[in-house]
Amino acid sequence: xxxxxxxxxxxxxxxxxxxxxxxxxxxxxxxxxxxxxxxxxxxxxxxxxxxxxxxxxxxxxxxxxxxxxxxxxxxxxxxxxxxxxxxxxxxxxxxxxxxxxxxxxxxxxxxxxxxxxxxxxxxxxxxxxxxxxxxxxxxxxxxxxxxxxxxxxxxxxxxxxxxxxxxxxxxxxxxxxxxxxxxxxxxxxxxxxxxxxxxxxxxxxxxxxxxxxxxxxxxxxxxxxxxxxxxxxxxxxxxxxxxxxxxxxxxxxxxxxxxxxxxxxxxxxxxxxxxxxxxxxxxxxxxxxxxxxxxxxxxxxxxxxxxxxxxxxxxxxxxxxxxxxxxxxxxxxxxxxxxxxxxxxxxxxxxxxxxxxxxxxxxxxxxxxxxxxxxxxxxxxxxxxxxxxxxxxxxxxxxxxxxxxxxxxxxxxxxxxxxxxxxxxxxxxxxxxxxxxxxxxxxxxxxxxxxxxxxxxxxxxxxxxxxxxxxxxxxxxxxxxxxxxxxxxxxxxxxxxxxxxxxxxxxxxxxxxx
Numbered sequence: 001x002x003x004x005x006x007x008x009x010x011x012x013x014x015x016x017x018x019x020x021x022x023x024x025x026x027x028x029x030x031x032x033x034x035x036x037x038x039x040x041x042x043x044x045x046x047x048x049x050x051x052x053x054x055x056x057x058x059x060x061x062x063x064x065x066x067x068x069x070x071x072x073x074x075x076x077x078x079x080x081x082x083x084x085x086x087x088x089x090x091x092x093x094x095x096x097x098x099x100x101x102x103x104x105x106x107x108x109x110x111x112x113x114x115x116x117x118x119x120x121x122x123x124x125x126x127x128x129x130x131x132x133x134x135x136x137x138x139x140x141x142x143x144x145x146x147x148x149x150x151x152x153x154x155x156x157x158x159x160x161x162x163x164x165x166x167x168x169x170x171x172x173x174x175x176x177x178x179x180x181x182x183x184x185x186x187x188x189x190x191x192x193x194x195x196x197x198x199x200x201x202x203x204x205x206x207x208x209x210x211x212x213x214x215x216x217x218x219x220x221x222x223x224x225x226x227x228x229x230x231x232x233x234x235x236x237x238x239x240x241x242x243x244x245x246x247x248x249x250x251x252x253x254x255x256x257x258x259x260x261x262x263x264x265x266x267x268x269x270x271x272x273x274x275x276x277x278x279x280x281x282x283x284x285x286x287x288x289x290x291x292x293x294x295x296x297x298x299x300x301x302x303x304x305x306x307x308x309x310x311x312x313x314x315x316x317x318x319x320x321x322x323x324x325x326x327x328x329x330x331x332x333x334x335x336x337x338x339x340x341x342x343x344x345x346x347x348x349x350x351x352x353x354x355x356x357x358x359x360x361x362x363x364x365x366x367x368x369x370x371x372x373x374x375x376x377x378x379x380x381x382x383x384x385x386x387x388x389x390x391x392x393x394x395x396x397x398x399x400x401x402x403x404x405x406x407x408x409x410x411x412x413x414x415x416x417x418x419x420x421x422x423x424x425x426x427x428x429x430x431x432x433x434x435x436x437x438x439x440x441x442x443x444x445x446x447x448x449x450x451x452x453x454x455x456x457x458x459x460x461x462x463x464x465x466x467x468x469x470x471x472x473x474x475x476x477x478x479x480x481x482x483x484x485x486x487x488x489x490x491x492x493x494x495x496x497x498x499x500x501x502x503x504x505x506x507x508x509x510x511x512x513x514x
């Protein structure tokens with residue numbers, strides 16, 4: 001039986017270790033906070049976002065703080081609930097006594113203060129960077145209220161009809177007003193996961209202030225780990241403000257949406273149309289890979305990267321026959337592309353799963369590219385479309401490489417082959433789709449990136465990884481599970497949500513193609 005009593009907890013005094021107390025005081029001074037209690041709350045919250053507390057001996061020699069300074073009568077229950085829930089969720093057991101509660105607060109305050117001090121130093125003691133880090137950091141704590149089974153890729157396969165979520169127009173207007181920005185919210189459009197608000201600015205000069213205040217706006221609207229997105233509107237003095245919604249209101253984009261798109265118009269054999277998903281407001285997003293002409297897809301585990309690749313492959317299969325398209329699939333993971341093993345238009349009739357096999361396939365593609373250019377020269381044409389008009393039966397070849405970083409790291413001879421294809425293969429009708437969950441400058445050299453202008457970024461861990469994929473930050477703030485940013489040559493950045501593809505969807509379409 002628990003001896004915890006919220007009123008008693010509010011009458012006690014709490015303290016942390018001598019070391020954490022010292023860091024708390026330094027942080028108070030550096031951040032311009034009036035009390036150590038403010039730092040203590042930040043520290044406890046920081047620690048709650050981490051894993052289990054270690055059984056380390058922590059002294060209690062720091063100065064004590066009255067509970068009424070640390071908490072309040074209105075939120076003491078919430079703090080106690082968080083501490084108890086964290087302990088149970090991380091295997092620490094129930095906090096069932098007042099002494100256990102005090103020990104828990106001491107340990108979290110200690111760990112959180114040390115973590116905050118490390119954050120401060122990692123930000124080079126830059127106040128703005130530190131505050132942004134606090135607000136935008138993804139919590140590693142379990143999401144008790146919105147927990148789902150499985151990985152981020154495993155969305156429910158519901159229909160594309162959208163539910164009608166709660167309208168936050170009033171809350172948005174009030175939050176902006178508190179930031180000193182006067183607006184009129186004109187209307188709202190609910191998409192699969194995000195609601196877009198059309199906002200009229202009373203003072204056009206406030207646009208810069210909104211762009212600078214997205215972190216504060218997200219905090220005011222209780223968006224958790226996510227941020228609002230601001231873009232130019234479709235009317236004078238208006239902007240669009242996109243607000244992420246709770247997972248309970250998300251609607252996945254089912255495979256039937258891709259099927260409807262495929263049937264919407266006859267396939268053009270001289271185009272490589274890819275269906276990426278839908279925009280934040282639910283419109284179809286598709287583009288011609290032949291114009292891209294190559295694509296880099298990056299995202300961390302659980303971001304929905306593999307499902308995105310399946311959507312791209314299926315959209316090609318839905319619009320092409322085996323005589324106009326061949327797929328060269330390279331899969332070091334050996335599992336992602338396995339459902340396509342029996343495709344009739346599989347290049348070389350197999351999926352390359354071993355490093356030597358992958359190098360051989362890429363070498364053959366380089367030779368094929370050179371051979372096609374010899375044909376073009378003989379015919380007096382400059383590309384595959386013109387060659388087809390002169391009677392040449394040449395299929396497009398689209399190369400999908402799952403986890404390119406593995407290939408490049410294990411075989412130094414593979415990168416030059418990829419670079420050569422990226423530089424020259426477009427006119428020959430050979431196009432690359434390179435995917436990785438570890439985007440970095442070592443595995444994606446400047447030569448490769450400069451020749452692959454098409455980019456799809458799913459959720460990544462850091463802004464530097466977003467820079468590798470998109471040449472700008474932003475992907476670190478995505479929602480995961482298929483939420484993506486698409487950049488194509490000469491076009492503005494587009495945010496989209498991927499189609500959810502099940503293995504049985506792939507199997508069914510492969511049978512139809514056969």
